[in-house]
Amino acid sequence: MKCPPSWQPAPRTARRGRARRRRRPGLVRRTARRGHRRTAAKRRGRSVVPVAITGAAPGGPAPASRQEADHRTTGGRMTTVAVLGTGLMGAPMARNMLKAGMDVRVWNRTREKALPLREDGATVAGTAADAVRDADVIVTMLSDEDAVRAALTAAAPGLRPGQVWAQMSTVGVAGAQRLAALAAEHGLTYADAPVQGTRQPAEQGRLVVLAAAPQEARDALDPVFSAVGGRTLWLGEDAAAGTASGLKMAAVSYAVSLTAVVAESLALAKGLGLDPELLRQVITGGPLDNAYFQAKSKAILEGDFEPSFTVRNAEKDTRLITEAGESAGVRLDLAAAAGERLRRAESAGHGDEDMSATYFASFG
Template structure:
Protein backbone atom coordinates (compact mmCIF):
# COMPACT_ATOMS: atom_id res chain seq x y z
CA UNK A 1 0.00 0.00 0.00
CA UNK A 2 1.82 3.04 -1.26
CA UNK A 3 -0.69 5.63 -2.54
CA UNK A 4 -2.40 7.53 0.28
CA UNK A 5 -4.68 10.58 0.37
CA UNK A 6 -4.69 12.82 3.46
CA UNK A 7 -7.63 15.15 4.09
CA UNK A 8 -7.23 17.81 6.77
CA UNK A 9 -3.91 19.54 7.39
CA UNK A 10 -4.48 21.31 10.69
CA UNK A 11 -2.12 21.35 13.65
CA UNK A 12 -2.32 17.54 13.89
CA UNK A 13 -2.89 16.57 10.27
CA UNK A 14 0.04 18.51 8.83
CA UNK A 15 2.82 16.75 10.81
CA UNK A 16 1.09 13.39 10.34
CA UNK A 17 0.96 13.86 6.58
CA UNK A 18 4.60 14.98 6.54
CA UNK A 19 5.60 11.80 8.38
CA UNK A 20 3.89 9.70 5.71
CA UNK A 21 5.90 11.49 3.03
CA UNK A 22 9.10 10.86 4.96
CA UNK A 23 8.14 7.19 5.27
CA UNK A 24 8.04 6.92 1.47
CA UNK A 25 4.32 6.96 0.71
CA UNK A 26 3.00 8.70 -2.38
CA UNK A 27 0.71 11.31 -0.87
CA UNK A 28 -2.30 13.20 -2.22
CA UNK A 29 -3.38 16.08 0.02
CA UNK A 30 -6.41 18.32 0.34
CA UNK A 31 -7.05 21.07 2.86
CA UNK A 32 -9.83 23.66 2.89
CA UNK A 33 -7.24 26.46 3.11
CA UNK A 34 -4.54 25.77 0.57
CA UNK A 35 -1.52 27.25 2.37
CA UNK A 36 -0.73 24.06 4.29
CA UNK A 37 -1.12 21.96 1.13
CA UNK A 38 1.37 24.13 -0.73
CA UNK A 39 3.84 23.76 2.13
CA UNK A 40 3.63 19.95 1.86
CA UNK A 41 4.05 20.16 -1.90
CA UNK A 42 7.66 21.18 -1.23
CA UNK A 43 8.19 17.76 0.36
CA UNK A 44 6.69 15.86 -2.55
CA UNK A 45 2.94 15.79 -1.89
CA UNK A 46 0.49 16.14 -4.77
CA UNK A 47 -1.94 18.95 -4.03
CA UNK A 48 -5.59 18.79 -5.10
CA UNK A 49 -8.29 21.44 -5.17
CA UNK A 50 -11.14 19.14 -4.18
CA UNK A 51 -11.66 16.01 -2.08
CA UNK A 52 -12.99 13.95 -4.98
CA UNK A 53 -9.86 14.37 -7.09
CA UNK A 54 -7.57 13.77 -4.12
CA UNK A 55 -9.05 10.35 -3.31
CA UNK A 56 -9.38 8.96 -6.82
CA UNK A 57 -7.19 5.91 -7.47
CA UNK A 58 -5.59 5.80 -4.01
CA UNK A 59 -5.32 2.69 -1.83
CA UNK A 60 -6.20 4.54 1.35
CA UNK A 61 -7.57 7.89 2.51
CA UNK A 62 -6.98 9.30 5.99
CA UNK A 63 -9.20 12.04 7.39
CA UNK A 64 -8.04 14.21 10.30
CA UNK A 65 -10.71 16.85 10.78
CA UNK A 66 -12.05 19.13 13.50
CA UNK A 67 -15.55 17.82 14.07
CA UNK A 68 -18.55 15.83 12.82
CA UNK A 69 -19.60 18.55 10.40
CA UNK A 70 -16.21 18.67 8.70
CA UNK A 71 -15.98 14.87 8.37
CA UNK A 72 -19.55 14.68 7.07
CA UNK A 73 -18.88 17.39 4.47
CA UNK A 74 -15.85 15.63 2.94
CA UNK A 75 -17.47 12.19 3.03
CA UNK A 76 -20.84 12.76 1.39
CA UNK A 77 -21.95 14.45 -1.82
CA UNK A 78 -20.83 14.31 -5.44
CA UNK A 79 -17.31 15.49 -4.59
CA UNK A 80 -17.01 13.45 -1.40
CA UNK A 81 -14.96 10.42 -0.42
CA UNK A 82 -17.80 7.92 -0.77
CA UNK A 83 -18.58 8.92 -4.34
CA UNK A 84 -14.96 8.96 -5.54
CA UNK A 85 -12.97 6.37 -3.59
CA UNK A 86 -12.28 3.14 -5.49
CA UNK A 87 -14.07 -0.05 -4.54
CA UNK A 88 -12.10 -2.02 -1.92
CA UNK A 89 -10.06 1.08 -1.03
CA UNK A 90 -9.90 2.06 2.66
CA UNK A 91 -10.96 5.13 4.61
CA UNK A 92 -9.43 5.63 8.07
CA UNK A 93 -11.06 8.31 10.21
CA UNK A 94 -8.52 9.57 12.75
CA UNK A 95 -10.68 12.47 13.93
CA UNK A 96 -12.32 12.92 17.34
CA UNK A 97 -15.95 12.64 16.30
CA UNK A 98 -19.17 11.04 17.50
CA UNK A 99 -19.60 7.26 17.57
CA UNK A 100 -22.90 7.75 15.71
CA UNK A 101 -21.20 9.35 12.70
CA UNK A 102 -18.57 6.61 12.64
CA UNK A 103 -21.24 3.89 12.56
CA UNK A 104 -23.05 5.75 9.76
CA UNK A 105 -19.86 6.10 7.70
CA UNK A 106 -18.98 2.45 8.19
CA UNK A 107 -22.34 1.39 6.80
CA UNK A 108 -22.13 3.81 3.87
CA UNK A 109 -18.66 2.58 2.91
CA UNK A 110 -19.92 -1.00 3.03
CA UNK A 111 -22.78 0.01 0.74
CA UNK A 112 -20.18 1.42 -1.69
CA UNK A 113 -18.04 -1.75 -1.45
CA UNK A 114 -15.31 0.21 0.32
CA UNK A 115 -13.58 -0.45 3.65
CA UNK A 116 -13.55 1.67 6.79
CA UNK A 117 -11.69 1.90 10.09
CA UNK A 118 -11.77 4.29 13.02
CA UNK A 119 -8.37 5.20 14.49
CA UNK A 120 -8.35 8.39 16.61
CA UNK A 121 -5.09 9.41 18.24
CA UNK A 122 -3.83 10.62 21.61
CA UNK A 123 -1.09 13.24 21.59
CA UNK A 124 -0.53 16.92 20.90
CA UNK A 125 1.01 18.41 17.71
CA UNK A 126 4.57 17.98 18.99
CA UNK A 127 3.85 14.27 19.51
CA UNK A 128 2.47 14.03 15.99
CA UNK A 129 5.63 15.63 14.61
CA UNK A 130 7.92 13.21 16.44
CA UNK A 131 5.78 10.12 15.68
CA UNK A 132 4.90 9.74 19.36
CA UNK A 133 1.12 9.47 18.94
CA UNK A 134 -0.86 6.64 20.49
CA UNK A 135 -3.37 5.23 18.01
CA UNK A 136 -6.58 3.49 19.12
CA UNK A 137 -8.21 1.45 16.36
CA UNK A 138 -11.43 -0.43 15.77
CA UNK A 139 -13.06 -2.12 12.80
CA UNK A 140 -12.67 -5.31 10.80
CA UNK A 141 -9.50 -7.25 11.63
CA UNK A 142 -8.69 -7.99 7.99
CA UNK A 143 -8.68 -4.27 7.18
CA UNK A 144 -6.43 -3.50 10.16
CA UNK A 145 -3.88 -5.92 8.75
CA UNK A 146 -3.90 -4.03 5.44
CA UNK A 147 -3.11 -0.64 7.01
CA UNK A 148 -0.42 -1.65 9.52
CA UNK A 149 2.46 -0.10 7.57
CA UNK A 150 0.71 3.25 7.23
CA UNK A 151 -0.54 3.49 10.83
CA UNK A 152 2.83 2.45 12.25
CA UNK A 153 4.43 5.38 10.39
CA UNK A 154 2.31 7.81 12.43
CA UNK A 155 2.80 6.81 16.06
CA UNK A 156 4.69 4.91 18.72
CA UNK A 157 1.96 2.35 19.39
CA UNK A 158 -1.36 1.01 18.13
CA UNK A 159 -4.05 -0.43 20.41
CA UNK A 160 -6.79 -2.64 18.98
CA UNK A 161 -10.30 -2.29 20.47
CA UNK A 162 -12.09 -4.93 18.46
CA UNK A 163 -14.41 -4.99 15.48
CA UNK A 164 -17.16 -2.65 16.67
CA UNK A 165 -16.07 0.31 14.57
CA UNK A 166 -17.15 3.07 16.98
CA UNK A 167 -15.36 1.55 19.99
CA UNK A 168 -12.17 3.54 19.34
CA UNK A 169 -14.15 6.78 19.37
CA UNK A 170 -15.60 5.95 22.77
CA UNK A 171 -12.06 5.20 23.98
CA UNK A 172 -10.99 8.62 22.67
CA UNK A 173 -13.92 10.36 24.39
CA UNK A 174 -13.20 8.58 27.69
CA UNK A 175 -9.48 9.31 27.43
CA UNK A 176 -10.08 13.00 26.78
CA UNK A 177 -12.44 13.07 29.76
CA UNK A 178 -9.64 11.75 31.97
CA UNK A 179 -7.16 14.32 30.59
CA UNK A 180 -9.52 17.22 31.24
CA UNK A 181 -10.39 15.89 34.69
CA UNK A 182 -6.65 15.97 35.41
CA UNK A 183 -6.43 19.57 34.12
CA UNK A 184 -9.32 20.59 36.37
CA UNK A 185 -7.76 18.85 39.41
CA UNK A 186 -4.42 20.60 38.82
CA UNK A 187 -6.21 23.93 38.35
CA UNK A 188 -8.19 23.71 41.58
CA UNK A 189 -5.12 22.52 43.50
CA UNK A 190 -3.02 25.43 42.24
CA UNK A 191 -5.77 27.91 43.15
CA UNK A 192 -5.91 26.53 46.71
CA UNK A 193 -2.13 26.62 47.12
CA UNK A 194 -1.58 29.99 45.49
CA UNK A 195 -4.25 31.60 47.66
CA UNK A 196 -2.33 30.31 50.67
CA UNK A 197 1.00 31.65 49.48
CA UNK A 198 2.51 28.46 48.04
CA UNK A 199 4.40 29.00 44.78
CA UNK A 200 2.65 27.16 41.92
CA UNK A 201 5.77 25.94 40.11
CA UNK A 202 7.19 24.33 43.25
CA UNK A 203 4.03 22.25 43.63
CA UNK A 204 4.13 21.13 39.99
CA UNK A 205 7.82 20.24 40.31
CA UNK A 206 6.99 18.12 43.35
CA UNK A 207 3.99 16.17 42.04
CA UNK A 208 5.46 15.55 38.58
CA UNK A 209 8.65 14.08 40.01
CA UNK A 210 6.98 11.92 42.67
CA UNK A 211 3.26 11.05 42.84
CA UNK A 212 2.52 11.78 39.17
CA UNK A 213 5.87 11.16 37.51
CA UNK A 214 4.40 10.56 34.07
CA UNK A 215 4.62 12.55 30.81
CA UNK A 216 1.02 13.76 30.64
CA UNK A 217 1.15 15.32 34.13
CA UNK A 218 4.62 16.73 33.41
CA UNK A 219 3.58 18.26 30.09
CA UNK A 220 0.30 19.74 31.24
CA UNK A 221 1.73 20.68 34.61
CA UNK A 222 4.36 22.82 32.93
CA UNK A 223 1.85 24.49 30.59
CA UNK A 224 -0.56 25.27 33.42
CA UNK A 225 2.06 26.37 35.98
CA UNK A 226 3.61 28.78 33.48
CA UNK A 227 0.29 29.63 31.77
CA UNK A 228 1.70 28.92 28.33
CA UNK A 229 -1.70 28.99 26.65
CA UNK A 230 -0.61 30.62 23.41
CA UNK A 231 0.01 29.37 20.81
CA UNK A 232 -2.47 26.59 21.49
CA UNK A 233 -1.51 22.97 21.03
CA UNK A 234 -5.23 22.18 21.03
CA UNK A 235 -7.64 25.09 20.92
CA UNK A 236 -10.17 25.62 23.66
CA UNK A 237 -13.03 25.94 21.16
CA UNK A 238 -12.30 22.42 19.92
CA UNK A 239 -12.17 21.25 23.51
CA UNK A 240 -15.77 22.37 23.95
CA UNK A 241 -16.67 20.10 21.03
CA UNK A 242 -15.01 17.20 22.86
CA UNK A 243 -16.86 17.98 26.09
CA UNK A 244 -20.12 17.97 24.11
CA UNK A 245 -19.18 14.51 22.77
CA UNK A 246 -18.65 13.35 26.36
CA UNK A 247 -22.06 14.67 27.36
CA UNK A 248 -23.80 13.05 24.38
CA UNK A 249 -22.09 9.70 25.00
CA UNK A 250 -22.97 9.68 28.70
CA UNK A 251 -26.56 10.71 27.96
CA UNK A 252 -26.99 8.05 25.27
CA UNK A 253 -25.64 5.35 27.60
CA UNK A 254 -27.55 6.67 30.65
CA UNK A 255 -24.28 7.02 32.57
CA UNK A 256 -24.17 10.03 34.90
CA UNK A 257 -20.85 11.91 34.60
CA UNK A 258 -21.11 14.97 36.88
CA UNK A 259 -17.53 16.08 36.20
CA UNK A 260 -18.50 16.54 32.54
CA UNK A 261 -21.01 19.20 33.67
CA UNK A 262 -18.21 21.06 35.50
CA UNK A 263 -15.99 20.87 32.44
CA UNK A 264 -18.78 22.15 30.20
CA UNK A 265 -19.19 25.18 32.44
CA UNK A 266 -15.43 25.83 32.42
CA UNK A 267 -15.23 25.71 28.62
CA UNK A 268 -18.34 27.77 28.00
CA UNK A 269 -17.19 30.45 30.46
CA UNK A 270 -13.73 30.51 28.90
CA UNK A 271 -15.15 31.04 25.42
CA UNK A 272 -17.44 33.77 26.75
CA UNK A 273 -14.25 35.46 27.96
CA UNK A 274 -12.81 35.40 24.41
CA UNK A 275 -10.34 32.58 25.06
CA UNK A 276 -11.49 30.27 22.26
CA UNK A 277 -8.02 30.50 20.65
CA UNK A 278 -6.18 29.59 23.88
CA UNK A 279 -4.98 26.07 24.63
CA UNK A 280 -7.74 23.96 26.17
CA UNK A 281 -5.79 23.76 29.45
CA UNK A 282 -6.54 27.49 29.86
CA UNK A 283 -9.72 26.46 31.68
CA UNK A 284 -7.32 26.76 34.64
CA UNK A 285 -7.86 30.52 34.53
CA UNK A 286 -11.49 30.06 35.55
CA UNK A 287 -10.49 28.22 38.75
CA UNK A 288 -8.07 31.05 39.54
CA UNK A 289 -10.67 33.74 38.85
CA UNK A 290 -13.30 31.98 40.93
CA UNK A 291 -10.79 31.97 43.81
CA UNK A 292 -10.29 35.73 43.46
CA UNK A 293 -6.72 35.36 42.19
CA UNK A 294 -7.14 37.16 38.86
Protein backbone atom coordinates in the same frame (compact mmCIF):
# COMPACT_ATOMS: atom_id res chain seq x y z
CA MET B 1 37.74 -58.33 28.51
CA LYS B 2 38.84 -54.84 29.43
CA CYS B 3 37.90 -52.05 27.00
CA PRO B 4 40.63 -49.90 25.50
CA PRO B 5 40.86 -46.44 27.13
CA SER B 6 39.05 -44.74 24.22
CA TRP B 7 36.09 -47.06 24.74
CA GLN B 8 35.70 -46.39 28.46
CA PRO B 9 32.15 -45.32 29.32
CA ALA B 10 31.60 -41.76 30.57
CA PRO B 11 30.99 -41.28 34.29
CA ARG B 12 27.44 -42.00 35.39
CA THR B 13 26.63 -38.30 36.17
CA ALA B 14 27.72 -37.24 32.66
CA ARG B 15 25.55 -39.97 31.12
CA ARG B 16 22.55 -38.74 33.10
CA GLY B 17 23.17 -35.15 31.94
CA ARG B 18 23.36 -36.20 28.29
CA ALA B 19 20.20 -38.27 28.69
CA ARG B 20 18.35 -35.29 30.11
CA ARG B 21 19.43 -33.15 27.18
CA ARG B 22 18.37 -35.84 24.71
CA ARG B 23 14.98 -36.19 26.36
CA ARG B 24 14.22 -32.44 26.18
CA PRO B 25 15.53 -31.12 22.85
CA GLY B 26 12.33 -29.20 22.18
CA LEU B 27 12.74 -27.17 25.37
CA VAL B 28 16.29 -26.22 24.46
CA ARG B 29 15.29 -25.15 20.97
CA ARG B 30 12.23 -23.24 22.19
CA THR B 31 14.27 -21.44 24.83
CA ALA B 32 16.88 -20.54 22.25
CA ARG B 33 14.25 -19.25 19.88
CA ARG B 34 12.62 -17.14 22.58
CA GLY B 35 15.97 -15.68 23.53
CA HIS B 36 16.73 -14.95 19.89
CA ARG B 37 13.41 -13.17 19.43
CA ARG B 38 13.93 -11.05 22.54
CA THR B 39 17.45 -10.15 21.44
CA ALA B 40 16.26 -9.28 17.94
CA ALA B 41 13.43 -7.16 19.33
CA LYS B 42 15.89 -5.26 21.53
CA ARG B 43 18.16 -4.63 18.56
CA ARG B 44 15.23 -3.15 16.65
CA GLY B 45 14.30 -0.90 19.61
CA ARG B 46 10.97 -2.58 20.23
CA SER B 47 9.47 -4.35 23.18
CA VAL B 48 7.68 -7.66 22.79
CA VAL B 49 3.96 -6.77 22.85
CA PRO B 50 0.70 -8.73 22.70
CA VAL B 51 -0.58 -9.69 19.27
CA ALA B 52 -3.43 -7.15 19.36
CA ILE B 53 -0.98 -4.30 19.96
CA THR B 54 1.52 -3.52 17.26
CA GLY B 55 4.24 -0.92 16.95
CA ALA B 56 7.39 0.39 18.49
CA ALA B 57 7.90 0.62 22.22
CA PRO B 58 6.78 3.90 23.80
CA GLY B 59 9.41 6.59 24.05
CA GLY B 60 11.58 5.89 21.02
CA PRO B 61 11.41 6.61 17.30
CA ALA B 62 10.01 3.99 14.98
CA PRO B 63 12.89 1.96 13.54
CA ALA B 64 13.88 3.11 10.07
CA SER B 65 14.09 -0.45 8.76
CA ARG B 66 10.50 -1.09 9.83
CA GLN B 67 9.26 2.08 8.22
CA GLU B 68 11.02 1.21 4.98
CA ALA B 69 9.47 -2.24 4.98
CA ASP B 70 5.99 -1.07 5.96
CA HIS B 71 5.51 1.56 3.26
CA ARG B 72 4.90 -1.19 0.66
CA THR B 73 1.61 -3.03 0.29
CA THR B 74 1.47 -6.79 0.06
CA GLY B 75 1.66 -6.49 -3.72
CA GLY B 76 5.00 -4.69 -3.49
CA ARG B 77 3.37 -1.45 -4.60
CA MET B 78 3.85 1.92 -2.91
CA THR B 79 0.91 2.86 -0.71
CA THR B 80 -1.03 5.91 -1.93
CA VAL B 81 -2.76 7.82 0.85
CA ALA B 82 -5.21 10.70 0.59
CA VAL B 83 -5.20 12.88 3.72
CA LEU B 84 -8.27 15.08 4.08
CA GLY B 85 -7.56 17.68 6.75
CA THR B 86 -4.12 19.20 7.31
CA GLY B 87 -4.56 21.09 10.55
CA LEU B 88 -2.77 20.71 13.87
CA MET B 89 -2.84 16.91 13.66
CA GLY B 90 -3.34 16.11 10.00
CA ALA B 91 -0.26 17.98 8.74
CA PRO B 92 2.32 16.19 10.95
CA MET B 93 0.64 12.86 10.29
CA ALA B 94 0.95 13.46 6.54
CA ARG B 95 4.64 14.36 6.97
CA ASN B 96 5.30 11.09 8.78
CA MET B 97 3.62 9.15 5.98
CA LEU B 98 5.91 10.91 3.52
CA LYS B 99 8.94 10.05 5.64
CA ALA B 100 7.84 6.42 5.53
CA GLY B 101 8.02 6.54 1.73
CA MET B 102 4.34 6.76 0.87
CA ASP B 103 2.73 8.64 -2.00
CA VAL B 104 0.67 11.24 -0.11
CA ARG B 105 -1.99 13.53 -1.51
CA VAL B 106 -3.41 16.18 0.77
CA TRP B 107 -6.47 18.36 0.72
CA ASN B 108 -7.74 20.98 3.12
CA ARG B 109 -10.79 23.18 2.91
CA THR B 110 -8.48 26.16 3.49
CA ARG B 111 -5.90 25.39 0.80
CA GLU B 112 -3.22 27.59 2.36
CA LYS B 113 -2.92 25.17 5.29
CA ALA B 114 -2.06 22.32 2.92
CA LEU B 115 0.47 24.16 0.74
CA PRO B 116 3.48 23.83 3.13
CA LEU B 117 3.29 20.05 2.73
CA ARG B 118 4.29 20.43 -0.90
CA GLU B 119 7.84 21.13 0.27
CA ASP B 120 7.81 17.77 2.09
CA GLY B 121 6.87 15.94 -1.11
CA ALA B 122 3.09 15.79 -0.88
CA THR B 123 0.78 16.42 -3.80
CA VAL B 124 -1.60 19.24 -2.87
CA ALA B 125 -4.91 18.39 -4.54
CA GLY B 126 -7.21 21.08 -5.80
CA THR B 127 -10.31 19.18 -4.71
CA ALA B 128 -11.14 16.42 -2.27
CA ALA B 129 -12.20 14.25 -5.22
CA ASP B 130 -8.77 14.65 -6.85
CA ALA B 131 -7.09 13.70 -3.58
CA VAL B 132 -8.96 10.42 -3.11
CA ARG B 133 -9.02 9.24 -6.72
CA ASP B 134 -7.25 5.82 -6.92
CA ALA B 135 -5.88 6.16 -3.36
CA ASP B 136 -5.33 2.92 -1.42
CA VAL B 137 -6.30 4.54 1.88
CA ILE B 138 -8.29 7.68 2.62
CA VAL B 139 -7.52 9.33 5.98
CA THR B 140 -9.80 11.95 7.50
CA MET B 141 -8.41 14.08 10.33
CA LEU B 142 -10.85 16.91 10.85
CA SER B 143 -12.43 18.83 13.71
CA ASP B 144 -15.78 17.08 14.03
CA GLU B 145 -18.34 14.81 12.42
CA ASP B 146 -19.88 17.56 10.29
CA ALA B 147 -16.49 18.47 8.82
CA VAL B 148 -15.75 14.81 8.07
CA ARG B 149 -19.11 14.31 6.40
CA ALA B 150 -18.66 17.46 4.30
CA ALA B 151 -15.17 16.36 3.19
CA LEU B 152 -16.29 12.89 2.17
CA THR B 153 -19.29 14.30 0.33
CA ALA B 154 -16.95 16.62 -1.56
CA ALA B 155 -14.71 13.64 -2.35
CA ALA B 156 -17.58 11.49 -3.66
CA PRO B 157 -16.86 11.97 -7.41
CA GLY B 158 -13.38 10.48 -6.90
CA LEU B 159 -14.38 7.53 -4.71
CA ARG B 160 -14.54 3.93 -5.90
CA PRO B 161 -16.11 0.94 -4.16
CA GLY B 162 -13.69 -1.03 -2.02
CA GLN B 163 -11.41 1.86 -1.04
CA VAL B 164 -10.31 1.81 2.59
CA TRP B 165 -11.38 4.80 4.66
CA ALA B 166 -9.51 5.33 7.94
CA GLN B 167 -11.65 7.78 9.91
CA MET B 168 -9.15 9.10 12.47
CA SER B 169 -10.96 12.22 13.70
CA THR B 170 -12.61 12.36 17.13
CA VAL B 171 -16.32 12.15 16.41
CA GLY B 172 -17.73 10.20 19.36
CA VAL B 173 -19.43 6.82 19.41
CA ALA B 174 -22.68 7.82 17.73
CA GLY B 175 -20.76 9.89 15.18
CA ALA B 176 -18.55 6.91 14.30
CA GLN B 177 -21.63 4.78 13.77
CA ARG B 178 -23.22 7.37 11.49
CA LEU B 179 -20.03 7.72 9.46
CA ALA B 180 -19.88 3.95 9.08
CA ALA B 181 -23.30 4.15 7.46
CA LEU B 182 -22.00 6.89 5.15
CA ALA B 183 -19.07 4.65 4.18
CA ALA B 184 -21.50 1.85 3.33
CA GLU B 185 -23.46 4.20 1.07
CA HIS B 186 -20.31 4.78 -0.98
CA GLY B 187 -19.14 1.16 -0.86
CA LEU B 188 -16.07 2.01 1.21
CA THR B 189 -14.32 -0.29 3.70
CA TYR B 190 -14.58 1.64 6.94
CA ALA B 191 -12.03 1.77 9.75
CA ASP B 192 -12.92 3.46 13.03
CA ALA B 193 -9.42 4.65 13.99
CA PRO B 194 -9.18 7.69 16.27
CA VAL B 195 -5.80 8.51 17.77
CA GLN B 196 -4.73 9.23 21.33
CA GLY B 197 -2.18 12.02 21.54
CA THR B 198 -1.76 15.69 20.71
CA ARG B 199 0.44 17.78 18.43
CA GLN B 200 3.84 16.73 19.78
CA PRO B 201 3.22 12.95 19.55
CA ALA B 202 1.76 13.55 16.09
CA GLU B 203 4.96 15.30 15.02
CA GLN B 204 7.07 12.49 16.47
CA GLY B 205 4.99 9.70 14.95
CA ARG B 206 4.22 8.48 18.47
CA LEU B 207 0.41 8.55 18.48
CA VAL B 208 -1.56 5.59 19.79
CA VAL B 209 -3.96 4.40 17.10
CA LEU B 210 -7.20 2.87 18.41
CA ALA B 211 -8.53 0.83 15.53
CA ALA B 212 -11.38 -1.42 14.48
CA ALA B 213 -11.57 -2.62 10.87
CA PRO B 214 -12.23 -5.75 8.83
CA GLN B 215 -9.27 -8.11 8.72
CA GLU B 216 -8.97 -7.78 4.94
CA ALA B 217 -8.33 -4.02 5.27
CA ARG B 218 -5.38 -4.34 7.61
CA ASP B 219 -2.71 -4.89 4.96
CA ALA B 220 -3.55 -1.45 3.61
CA LEU B 221 -3.96 0.15 7.04
CA ASP B 222 -0.91 -1.24 8.85
CA PRO B 223 1.73 0.85 7.00
CA VAL B 224 -0.30 4.03 7.52
CA PHE B 225 -0.81 3.38 11.22
CA SER B 226 2.86 2.43 11.63
CA ALA B 227 3.91 5.73 10.06
CA VAL B 228 1.83 7.93 12.35
CA GLY B 229 1.79 5.91 15.55
CA GLY B 230 4.05 4.21 18.03
CA ARG B 231 1.37 1.62 18.78
CA THR B 232 -1.82 0.31 17.21
CA LEU B 233 -4.41 -1.20 19.52
CA TRP B 234 -6.75 -3.38 17.47
CA LEU B 235 -10.26 -3.58 18.89
CA GLY B 236 -11.97 -6.02 16.57
CA GLU B 237 -13.34 -6.06 13.05
CA ASP B 238 -16.71 -4.35 13.51
CA ALA B 239 -15.86 -0.71 12.85
CA ALA B 240 -19.53 0.21 12.66
CA ALA B 241 -19.94 -0.55 16.38
CA GLY B 242 -17.85 2.50 17.30
CA THR B 243 -15.74 0.53 19.79
CA ALA B 244 -12.51 2.39 18.99
CA SER B 245 -14.25 5.74 19.31
CA GLY B 246 -15.68 4.58 22.65
CA LEU B 247 -12.20 3.90 23.98
CA LYS B 248 -11.11 7.27 22.66
CA MET B 249 -13.90 8.90 24.68
CA ALA B 250 -12.65 7.23 27.87
CA ALA B 251 -9.06 8.29 27.18
CA VAL B 252 -9.84 11.90 26.33
CA SER B 253 -12.14 12.13 29.35
CA TYR B 254 -9.12 11.34 31.51
CA ALA B 255 -6.94 13.91 29.73
CA VAL B 256 -9.44 16.75 29.78
CA SER B 257 -10.48 16.15 33.39
CA LEU B 258 -6.86 15.94 34.54
CA THR B 259 -6.06 19.19 32.75
CA ALA B 260 -8.94 20.91 34.54
CA VAL B 261 -7.75 19.57 37.92
CA VAL B 262 -4.20 20.87 37.37
CA ALA B 263 -5.41 24.28 36.19
CA GLU B 264 -7.98 24.70 38.96
CA SER B 265 -5.50 23.74 41.71
CA LEU B 266 -2.97 26.31 40.49
CA ALA B 267 -5.72 28.91 40.25
CA LEU B 268 -6.78 28.24 43.83
CA ALA B 269 -3.24 28.69 45.11
CA LYS B 270 -2.99 32.01 43.28
CA GLY B 271 -6.42 33.14 44.53
CA LEU B 272 -5.34 32.46 48.11
CA GLY B 273 -2.37 34.77 47.69
CA LEU B 274 0.21 32.01 47.33
CA ASP B 275 2.85 31.57 44.69
CA PRO B 276 1.43 28.72 42.52
CA GLU B 277 5.00 27.45 42.11
CA LEU B 278 4.72 26.27 45.72
CA LEU B 279 2.05 23.78 44.65
CA ARG B 280 4.46 22.33 42.10
CA GLN B 281 7.04 21.95 44.85
CA VAL B 282 4.53 20.07 47.02
CA ILE B 283 3.54 17.66 44.22
CA THR B 284 6.95 17.10 42.63
CA GLY B 285 8.56 13.81 43.60
CA GLY B 286 5.56 12.57 45.57
CA PRO B 287 2.96 9.92 44.77
CA LEU B 288 0.75 12.45 42.95
CA ASP B 289 3.50 13.58 40.60
CA ASN B 290 3.46 12.65 36.93
CA ALA B 291 4.86 13.91 33.62
CA TYR B 292 1.53 15.41 32.59
CA PHE B 293 1.26 17.48 35.76
CA GLN B 294 4.81 18.74 35.24
CA ALA B 295 4.23 19.71 31.61
CA LYS B 296 0.86 21.42 32.06
CA SER B 297 1.63 23.20 35.33
CA LYS B 298 4.90 24.51 33.90
CA ALA B 299 3.14 25.79 30.78
CA ILE B 300 0.42 27.52 32.81
CA LEU B 301 2.88 29.24 35.15
CA GLU B 302 5.03 30.37 32.23
CA GLY B 303 1.98 31.64 30.31
CA ASP B 304 2.73 29.26 27.41
CA PHE B 305 -0.58 28.34 25.81
CA GLU B 306 0.67 27.30 22.38
CA PRO B 307 -1.91 24.71 21.42
CA SER B 308 -1.28 21.00 21.50
CA PHE B 309 -5.03 20.53 21.80
CA THR B 310 -7.19 23.62 21.73
CA VAL B 311 -9.80 24.75 24.24
CA ARG B 312 -12.38 24.72 21.42
CA ASN B 313 -11.71 21.11 20.43
CA ALA B 314 -11.50 19.94 24.04
CA GLU B 315 -14.88 21.54 24.76
CA LYS B 316 -16.36 19.74 21.75
CA ASP B 317 -14.97 16.47 23.05
CA THR B 318 -16.54 16.95 26.50
CA ARG B 319 -19.92 17.10 24.78
CA LEU B 320 -19.18 13.86 22.94
CA ILE B 321 -17.98 12.26 26.19
CA THR B 322 -21.10 13.18 28.15
CA GLU B 323 -23.26 12.04 25.22
CA ALA B 324 -21.51 8.66 25.27
CA GLY B 325 -21.96 8.43 29.03
CA GLU B 326 -25.67 9.21 28.81
CA SER B 327 -26.17 6.54 26.13
CA ALA B 328 -24.48 4.02 28.44
CA GLY B 329 -26.28 5.14 31.58
CA VAL B 330 -23.06 6.44 33.16
CA ARG B 331 -22.88 9.78 34.99
CA LEU B 332 -19.75 11.74 34.14
CA ASP B 333 -19.63 14.64 36.57
CA LEU B 334 -15.96 15.53 36.05
CA ALA B 335 -16.22 15.62 32.26
CA ALA B 336 -19.32 17.80 32.49
CA ALA B 337 -17.59 20.20 34.90
CA ALA B 338 -14.49 20.31 32.70
CA GLY B 339 -16.70 21.17 29.75
CA GLU B 340 -18.25 24.08 31.63
CA ARG B 341 -14.79 25.43 32.48
CA LEU B 342 -13.72 25.14 28.84
CA ARG B 343 -16.81 27.02 27.68
CA ARG B 344 -16.01 29.87 30.08
CA ALA B 345 -12.41 29.96 28.85
CA GLU B 346 -13.59 30.03 25.24
CA SER B 347 -16.02 32.86 26.01
CA ALA B 348 -13.09 34.79 27.49
CA GLY B 349 -11.23 34.57 24.18
CA HIS B 350 -9.02 31.51 24.76
CA GLY B 351 -10.67 29.13 22.28
CA ASP B 352 -7.62 28.74 20.04
CA GLU B 353 -5.17 28.31 22.90
CA ASP B 354 -4.11 25.06 24.51
CA MET B 355 -6.76 23.44 26.69
CA SER B 356 -4.62 24.24 29.73
CA ALA B 357 -6.03 27.77 29.27
CA THR B 358 -9.00 26.40 31.20
CA TYR B 359 -6.95 28.01 34.00
CA PHE B 360 -8.56 31.35 33.08
CA ALA B 361 -12.03 29.96 33.74
CA SER B 362 -11.32 30.36 37.46
CA PHE B 363 -11.09 34.14 37.28
CA GLY B 364 -13.47 36.86 36.28
